[in-house]
Amino acid sequence: MAQKIWQNWGGNIQCIPQKIRYPKDETTLLRIIQKCARKNQKIRVVGTGHSWTPLCETDQILISLERYQGIESVDTEKMQATVYAGTKLKYLGEELFKHGLAMENLGDIDEQSIAGAISTGTHGTGLKFGIIPTQVVGFTLITADGQLLECSNEKQPEIFKAAQVSLGVLGVISKITLQCVPSYKLKFLSRSEPLEDCMKNLAHYNSENRNFEFYWFPYADLVQTKFSNITDEPPQEANFFNYWSDVILENGVFGAVSELTRWIPSTSSSVAKFTSQAVATSTKTNWSHRVYAMPRLVKFNEMEYNIPLEQFEDVFWEIKECVEKEQFQVHFPTENRVVKGDDIYLSPAYGRDSAHISLHVYKGKPYKQYFKAIEAIFRNHNGRPHWAKMHHLTANELADLYPMWDKFLQIRQELDPKGIFLNGYLQQLFGVKAVY
Numbered sequence: 001m002a003q004k005i006w007q008n009w010g011g012n013i014q015c016i017p018q019k020i021r022y023p024k025d026e027t028t029l030l031r032i033i034q035k036c037a038r039k040n041q042k043i044r045v046v047g048t049g050h051s052w053t054p055l056c057e058t059d060q061i062l063i064s065l066e067r068y069q070g071i072e073s074v075d076t077e078k079m080q081a082t083v084y085a086g087t088k089l090k091y092l093g094e095e096l097f098k099h100g101l102a103m104e105n106l107g108d109i110d111e112q113s114i115a116g117a118i119s120t121g122t123h124g125t126g127l128k129f130g131i132i133p134t135q136v137v138g139f140t141l142i143t144a145d146g147q148l149l150e151c152s153n154e155k156q157p158e159i160f161k162a163a164q165v166s167l168g169v170l171g172v173i174s175k176i177t178l179q180c181v182p183s184y185k186l187k188f189l190s191r192s193e194p195l196e197d198c199m200k201n202l203a204h205y206n207s208e209n210r211n212f213e214f215y216w217f218p219y220a221d222l223v224q225t226k227f228s229n230i231t232d233e234p235p236q237e238a239n240f241f242n243y244w245s246d247v248i249l250e251n252g253v254f255g256a257v258s259e260l261t262r263w264i265p266s267t268s269s270s271v272a273k274f275t276s277q278a279v280a281t282s283t284k285t286n287w288s289h290r291v292y293a294m295p296r297l298v299k300f301n302e303m304e305y306n307i308p309l310e311q312f313e314d315v316f317w318e319i320k321e322c323v324e325k326e327q328f329q330v331h332f333p334t335e336n337r338v339v340k341g342d343d344i345y346l347s348p349a350y351g352r353d354s355a356h357i358s359l360h361v362y363k364g365k366p367y368k369q370y371f372k373a374i375e376a377i378f379r380n381h382n383g384r385p386h387w388a389k390m391h392h393l394t395a396n397e398l399a400d401l402y403p404m405w406d407k408f409l410q411i412r413q414e415l416d417p418k419g420i421f422l423n424g425y426l427q428q429l430f431g432v433k434a435v436y
Contacts, residue, residue, distance in 0.1 A: 010301060015054075044061075053388060071087070081101060104179070120167065120387040121347055139151055143171045162407070164344040169412055186285070187231040193222065195222065196221075202312075205225070213225075299362075302358060303375065306349060323370075326370075346405075
C-alpha cells in the first residue's frame with residue numbers, strides 16, 4: 001500500500017510519513033504518544049499545515065489533529081473555555097458565540113487549529129492586544145514519556161511560559177483553556193488612501209482604533225487601510241458588495257492578474273499599481289469572529305518579521321527604497337500590523353511592543369532574492385522572525401535575539417531528552433545534536 005504524501009497549505013513543504021494518525025480523543029492521543037515513546041519513534045503534530053517552514057515535516061509518525069475538535073467545557077463566570085487542540089479558529093468562534101463569549105483578538109485567517117496558532121505565535125493587530133498565546137491561561141501537555149502535565153501561571157509556570165510558543169518541541173498540547181471576553185461586534189472599514197497620508201497618520205490610526213493595519217503595494221503610492229472598532233450597530237447580513245470586494249476583487253481578480261505576472265514578470269509593478277487603485281471602500285458590521293477573517297484563496301509564499309515598534313517607520317521606508325532600487329518583480333502587498341509586548345519565552349514580541357511586516361510572493365514566482373534582501377533590513381533592526389514563515393536565521397543568531405532562549409532549551413531538554421518531538425529542521429533551528 002502506497003504511503004500517503006502530506007503537504008502544507010502553501011504547497012512548498014511535502015513529506016511521506018510512515019503513518020499519519022488521526023486521534024479523536026485525548027485517550028487515543030495519549031496512547032499514540034506512549035507507543036511512539038516505547039518504540040523511540042519521532043513524532044510531529046499538524047493542525048492545518050498553515051506554515052511555510054518544515055515544522056511538521058517527518059518521515060516517521062505524523063499526528064493530525066483534524067478530528068480532535070470541539071469545546072470540552074465553559075466557565076461562564078470566569079469567561080474561560082477549555083477546547084481541544086485541533087479546534088479550528090473558525091469553528092471555535094461560532095462555538096464560543098453560542099455561550100456569549102469571544103476571543104479578545106484574532107488574525108485575518110481562521111483556518112488554523114488553535115494549537116497551531118498558539119505554538120507558532122500567530123497574532124492579529126492592535127496596540128492593546130498581544131499575540132494569540134497571551135489569551136491562554138492553561139493547557140494540558142502530553143510529554144515525551146506519555147504523561148499528562150497541567151500547565152498555567154500557577155502550575156508549572158516556567159513550562160507554561162515556554163510552551164505558550166513552543167513549535168511543538170516540548171510535547172503535544174491536548175487541551176487549551178482560553179481567557180475569553182463577552183461577545184462583541186466590530187465595524188470594519190477598508191479604503192484606499194495615499195501612502196504619505198497613512199504614514200503621517202500612523203500613530204493616530206494605531207492609538208485611536210481598536211484594530212488597524214495597512215497594505216502597501218510595491219511601486220504604488222496608494223495603500224489599503226483597514227480599521228475595526230467596537231460598535232452597537234446591528235450585524236449586517238453578507239451582501240453582494242462584500243462578496244464582490246472580499247472574494248471577487250481580492251481573490252478572483254487578484255488571482256488572475258497574479259497569474260499574469262507569473263507568465264510575464266515584467267508586468268509586476270504595473271499590476272501592483274493597478275491593484276492599489278482598484279481597492280474599493282467597503283464596510284461590514286458583525287460579531288467579531290465573523291469580521292476578523294478574510295478569504296485567502298490565492299496561494300503565496302510568505303516571510304514575516306517582528307521589529308520594535310519605534311523602528312517601524314525606518315524599516316518601512318528602507319524596504320520601499322530597496323524594492324524600488326532592486327526592481328524586484330513582486331506585486332503582492334506588504335501587510336503591516338502592531339502587537340503589544342509580552343513575557344512568553346519564544347514570542348517574537350517578548351519584552352517589546354512591536355510591529356509586524358509580512359512579505360508575500362505569488363506561488364510559482366521567484367522569491368528568494370526578495371526575501372533575503374528585505375530580511376537583511378529586518379536583521380539590522382533587531383528583527384525576530386514569525387516561526388511559521390520563511391526565514392534564514394541560525395540557532396546562534398536566534399539565541400542573540402531571545403533573552404530566554406537558553407531557558408527554553410533547558411526546559412526542552414528536560415521534557416524530551418531523546419528528542420522524539422524533533423525533526424531535522426528543528427534540530428538545526430535549536431542547535432540540538434541529532435538524537436536517536
